[in-house]
Amino acid sequence: MLRDLKGISENFGKNWSDVMQDLLIEIHTAVQEAPESADSLSQIEIEEFQRRFDEIIETGIAENPLSTEPVPRKRGKKKNTRPQNLIERCQKYQTEILRFMADFRVPFTNNLAERDIRMVKVQQKISGSFRSVEGVANFCRVRGYISTVKKNEGSVLAAIKGAFRREPFMPTVAYRYS
Template sequence: MWMRREGESRVNCTGSSTLPFGWVPGCTQSLSWLFVHAKRGKEAVADLLDYKGLLVSDFWSSYVKLPCGHLFCGAHLLRELDYLGTVLKLGWASELKKLLEKAVSACHRARERGNPVLWNRTALVEKFDALVAKGLRSEPVGKARALLKRLSRFGDQYLTFLFDLTLPFTNNEAERDLRMLKVKLKISGCFRTFEGAEMFCRLRSYVLTCGKQGLDELACLRSVFTGPIIMPSF
């Protein structure tokens, strides 16, 4: 399951005492669930405390604390490494970025060939660990130090995709599900009420889920008003 919280900008609900956040707490290849919540912490993801599957997320602290398996988004990691390598000129960051890009390409080729596993996955992990150790020996500070400490502790959760070719490298599935919410805000600027934001998320959840299951989205929307309602599988 992919997860995404829209924490970079709040969903402006004019007339509400709070400015809630838009979330994609549940997203698979066949289901989507969007909602808004006034909080951005553990209260917003409380419904997932019993989830025992694998969670693909962007390392938001509220997700990390959930008692389930984790796979952290590689796209977010690549952006951090790009900054450290390009702007701060840290050699280990550039090498690590190239290694991850090589690993992703290797996974793509393995899937195309129908290979069940990536033959050099262990070697890639060893190179990853060696570069993290190299970075730590350079006595980094600031963002570089924070990232290296995270990779040292959670490296396995970033590299899980190497050991299961059915897993994604990123949480882009959730990013795509959230995109229309951002488009709505760019056009309208806000939701006038909290209830309006909730209705928008319910509608998008329904349309996205129907689309992922191969149903005619327009026909599904029409059925909501004319009946009988076309319901996707859950």
């Protein structure tokens, strides 16, 4: 999300995207500074951040009105610009975008998920392709296991040894991402 907002700001010169970036970083800072015992921000903080998020969306819509008029002689509606598409996504997925402040188990970024997917693409690039769907499934299962161990700060080597001894690594509880 931050990458998309930065791109809109740099490529289209839209002020609302800078303000949205600042808000998301401010929320993330508030989450990091919350007491360890908390599992979410206070209801007052959540409502205030949501109000500000909505205001920024309204500003973005005012700067980039969403198109609803159909294109002559073509099906569907007129193609939106990248800033319009991002505003529409922010509106549609507001709950998901801001979930990290209401549930501290949800990470601020999806970098870990992107990193997990990247390994599949690297393997595919090196080998050219996977030979079967079963091969892809096995690769993903092993990479997922290793990723889970790393995310739970366990020893990868010990976890792999345990898997061969039929004593697989089992995460106990979710921990707070920072």
